[in-house]
Amino acid sequence: MARITVEDCLENVENHYDLVLLAKERAFQLNSGATPQVPEDDDKRTVISLREIAENKISVKDLEETAIKKLRKHVVEEQDESELEESENDDFEKIYKGEASKSGSAILPTKRIKRIQEKMDIEAESIKNESIRLEEAKLEKNEELSNEDPQLDGEELKAETEEAKLVKEDSKD
Numbered sequence: 001m002a003r004i005t006v007e008d009c010l011e012n013v014e015n016h017y018d019l020v021l022l023a024k025e026r027a028f029q030l031n032s033g034a035t036p037q038v039p040e041d042d043d044k045r046t047v048i049s050l051r052e053i054a055e056n057k058i059s060v061k062d063l064e065e066t067a068i069k070k071l072r073k074h075v076v077e078e079q080d081e082s083e084l085e086e087s088e089n090d091d092f093e094k095i096y097k098g099e100a101s102k103s104g105s106a107i108l109p110t111k112r113i114k115r116i117q118e119k120m121d122i123e124a125e126s127i128k129n130e131s132i133r134l135e136e137a138k139l140e141k142n143e144e145l146s147n148e149d150p151q152l153d154g155e156e157l158k159a160e161t162e163e164a165k166l167v168k169e170d171s172k173d
Contacts, residue, residue, distance in 0.1 A: 004047060004050045004051050004054055006019065008054040009023075009050055009053045009054045011054075012053055012054065012056055012060055013053065013060060018064075019050075019053070021067055022049075022053060022060060022063045022064065022067065023046060023049045023050050023053060024046075024049075025063050025066060025067040025070075026049035026052060026053065026058060026063055027045040027046045027048075027049045029066075030045045030048060030049060031045055036048050036052070037052050037055075037057035037058055038051045038052055038055060038057055135164045136164075138164050139164045139165070142164070
């Protein structure tokens with residue numbers, strides 16, 4: 001078992017305090033399953049981490065960055081340019097919020113509700129117009145039938161015609 005001294009490690013690290021923190025971080029990585037860069041030789045993880053630092057087998061800068069990231073509350077991750085371009089061209093906002101205005105900004109849900117109400121009013125009006133058109137067509141057909149077939153019961157024809165007129169008047173209101 002080779003002995004490692006602090007002086008051997010200080011050639012790669014600025015001071016004792018940084019050495020302790022970096023050795024602790026590397027020991028944590030080794031305990032988490034990272035593979036050692038030097039032979040283990042039945043050494044403890046802290047000794048292995050110090051040997052790796054002394055032999056410059058691991059990057060001190062990488063250890064510093066991982067230690068700092070673990071201590072931060074809000075980790076800011078760098079994005080590649082491809083990810084930025086992808087997020088700029090992403091239509092998630094349009095899909096999630098429903099619609100986008102002509103300027104490209106999202107239409108708020110309250111305004112969408114107004115538009116939905118307008119669409120419902122338009123659809124109701126078109127349904128009403130369609131029912132009026134069908135009733136008029138029914139009236140015309142009844143008149144044609146009465147002109148063609150004089151044997152049709154007059155009472156029955158009048159009842160259907162009156163019913164069609166009432167439906168037409170109700171739909172206009």
